[in-house]
Amino acid sequence: MNRLTLWVAVALAGNASLTVNATEITVMISGGFSAALDKLAPQYEAATGDTVRIIHGPSMGNSREAIPRRLAEGQAADAVIMVGYALDKLQQAGKIAPESRTELADSRxxxxxxxxxxxxxxxxxxxxxxxxxxxxxxxxxxxxxxxxxxxxxxxxxxxxxxxxxxxxxxxxxxxxxxxxxxxxxxxxxxxxxxxxxxxxxxxxxxxxxxQYVTRFAGAAVAGSAHQADARRLLSYLASPQVQATIRETGLDTLTATAETAR
Known part of the structure; x- marks a missing residue:
């Protein structure tokens, strides 16, 4: 078991039940963090037995693909990862589970x-x-x-x-x-x-x-049957062990900046 797998197993209270209770976690995600999730999802799946189903769409706008519109129309998701201030609006609309927001990365x-x-x-x-x-x-x-x-x-x-x-x-x-x-x-x-x-x-x-720095954050979706699984996935994406992979995709570790959009 490598360090990454060991961390996931410990963080997720790992034992044989991880694969027995495997879950499909549906994530709606906008473009900025997509490359990072594409790299990390297979590692997470291998370590936990869960499956990460990814649905792409913009953080804002009125197109049918936009995450806010998808949720407003009742499309099912367990987690969202998107521009931070757009996530704020979903939270205000009651679409996000309380205290589930997880800051992930900054994008320039x-x-x-x-x-x-x-x-x-x-x-x-x-x-x-x-x-x-x-x-x-x-x-x-x-x-x-x-x-x-x-x-x-x-x-x-x-x-x-x-x-x-x-x-x-x-x-x-x-x-x-x-x-x-x-x-x-x-x-x-x-x-x-x-x-x-x-x-x-x-x-x-x-x-x-x-420069303009965009904050990306994730949250569990209110009403999802897999909120705990969504929170664990987001915790993994925010963990120190995966930050090198996230930086490889062009994102930055979190730093304070006057121009961060949150």
């Missing part, structure tokens, strides 16, 4: 270009501004990071009017996918959502002075 915004393209300089605010002014086209997401790019970043850089006609919000699909196809020259989204896309090359994070 990065930029990609098409694989093989020259990587422009975005290491400073002035370099980022120049890159955006010279870019043929700009794509950004329809999530919290994209809304920040659209409503604040362009204005902070003083280029809102200059890029208005060549910048576009990309809905439902990864921003890096349209950059990979050559539809856009540069693309902005949370780093953890950029890295998994083939055909796009990660340039780097935008400078910290104009």
């Amino acid at each position: 915004i990065g930029m990609v270009v098409r694989e093989g393209a020259e990587k422009p300089d975005i290491s400073t605010v002035e370099a980022l501004k120049a890159t955006l002014l010279h870019a043929r086209s700009i794509a950004y997401s329809d999530s919290a990071s994209g809304r920040y790019v659209q409503t604040k970043l362009f204005s902070q850089l003083g280029i809102a009017d200059s890029v208005q006609q060549k910048a576009k919000m990309i809905e439902k699909i990864p921003v890096a996918s349209v950059v990979a196809k050559g539809d856009f020259a540069v693309g902005f989204q949370q780093v953890s959502e950029l890295l998994p896309v083939n055909g796009a090359e990660f340039v780097g994070r935008i400078p910290e002075s104009v």
